[in-house]
Amino acid sequence: MNVNQFQQELILYAHSIGIDKIGFASSDPFRELKNRLKRQQDLGYQSGFEEKDLEKRTTPSLLLNEAESIIAIAIAHPSRMENAPQGKKGERRGIFARASWGIDYHTVLRDRLAKLEQFIAKYNVDAKTRSMVDTGELSDRAVAERAGIGWSAKNCAVITPEFGSYVYLGEIITNIPFTPDTPMEDECGECRLCLDVCPTGALIEGGQLNAQRCIAFLTQTKSLLPDEFRTKIGNRIYGCDTCQTVCPKNKGKFNKHQLEFQADPEIAKPLLIPLLKMSNKEFKTKFGHVSGSWRGKKPIQRNAILALAHFKEESAIPNLIDLLENDVRPVIRGTAAWAIGKIGTEEGRLALNKALQIEIDGEVLNEIHKGLAFLTVN
Template identity: 50%
Template sequence: MYTQLKNDIIQASKDIGIDKIGFATAEPFTHLKESLEEQKAAGHTTGFEHPNIDERLNLDLIFDTPRSIISIALAYPTKLTKKSTSVPGERRGSFARASWGTDYHDILKDRLNKLIEVIQEKATTNDEITFKPMVDTGELIDVAVAQRAGLGFIGKNGLLITEEYGSYVYLGEIITNIPFEPDTPIESKCGDCTKCIELCPTTALLGDGRMNGKKCLSYQTQTKDMMPLEYRSKIRTIIYGCDICQQVCPYNKGKDFHLHDEMEPDPDIVNPLLVPLLTISNRDFKETFGPLAGSWRGKKPIQRNAIIALANARQKSALPHLLELIEKDPRPVIRGTAVWASGELAPKDPSELITFLTDFKEKETEPEVLIELNYVLEKLNS
């Protein structure tokens, strides 16, 4: 009975816009416990993960009578189909590919809910069937589920790599009490390749599929406090996320799929002008960037990153805008970051900037801003 239902689900998944689907057992992911505990003890976790390790591993703790997990993947674009508008003298930032188009959480939830409707329609059992859909905000580890369900293998960068789409896929899953026949897990095919490890700018990848999450540039672009100095130049002009460990992966060579209209990006939004971001209103931010997954932390991290990107892009025309932020912005993180960036964009004769910052230092009381002021003034006076 469930064999036919599984086949019906696989066929229906194509019609509702699911690119890959697989079925896994609901057995505990016990083999991951030691690794997760080691990562937490080492301080490698970011705080974005579900906090209860046992609930991440044992489905019985989060679902009544789990029998199977249905895992799905949707491929997303990796190249823009048109360029952003050119504005002479103005530099643009960029959102990582996973934040292009409509927020993938919304897209996956839509597909998962449609899949549940199909199962309810096609199931012939008299028993009550139950479901728990989730994306990456749920308890389970998406890549572990997808690997067990045969969608792909987990690479040395910790991402799921599929044969058809590389690692450029969004993942979601449904826990159910239906006992489907499981598919075959896929073992790693990275072999001796270590490109992602070697080319990670912050050496965040540990070599075995794990990472120090706090060193990952994607994480650093999502924090709300002052970004540590060591990471600022490394984000270049990226204002959300990081694609480097995907871009260098041989399995991603030539992968670019445009299968879902909701995922198609507006180039002027995913590559926004940096200067206008400095003073964007809450309303305009929500209207322009709200539909993107990269907006989930609010506008402050994006603005902070835009300031850093202007410094990295050497856009000296932005200096007056930075000085205005230093004088008027009420947020210490924005003021402190603008102080640092002003030092990076200082003119050959920095005397006026030194006077401005010295005068401002007399009024500033926030420790994180004073640290940046002392750093920049020492640099400019040397």
């Protein structure tokens, strides 16, 4: 079997194991991407989660000797939640972004990529492969764009004609010289809805994101959230989908066929108050299998506190006071103090004044003063 025949066999096999799209690209350096990434670094727009070495991010041959091709894959995920519970007064709920519905996509895609690598090895025992998903050195989006999976849109997502931008991406670098696919034409046109509705103005221009302002990034940080963003995250406790949900190219794309990514409503849209005092063991038991758990419970709990302040949920005041008085983590105590002031009750005022007398952490004291200032205004 020659390479072209095997390429067709590989495509058929990929579809048989649940891969929705597969494409092929050359392993040439991503020179234009390197320039863009350097500019992102210079502007301070990167999140800090990325590989810092730009050569590794843009030169596949540094990651695999004798690299000839890159195989790109895409697996679709749902855009709608079946039987989504509705929050109400006294039972407020947070929301995980769609990328955290169902089983952690890293696990699912790594399984699919491993099967592809095994299939390749059976064809050629001398084949070399290296796969990666999200946390690898290469840019998944740049690879997918080159391989014709979709186009890189203004919202910095890859949009596919079949599934919209609701896809997970992964790739395999290999020494097999596959025939490359043709990149797609950009179909965003004059549309700029994603830029106009971004809650924090993180989308600077089409295709350029200041990750430091992106809610998807901010919800994953572990420190006190900067003041300007606290009222903008709403009830998001992990991630943000706004720039995808407004995209016309995503209209009517439901993608319900991948069972691993079907949302459990009580996990994807959980009650907020029970999150506040959840132990590490309880958190791992309930949320450990979803991608949104990777940073641990602290960011989720901090975001849950901010969500309760967003709703001005007075029933949460006793729980927030308990955190203010007893939690060992300054970030949680400080966020609770700020939220107590935002919600604005007499019980909260008394608790903040009491805490002011005994708190010793400078950042927490600052948050207590902010909370009391809200109450003065109210």
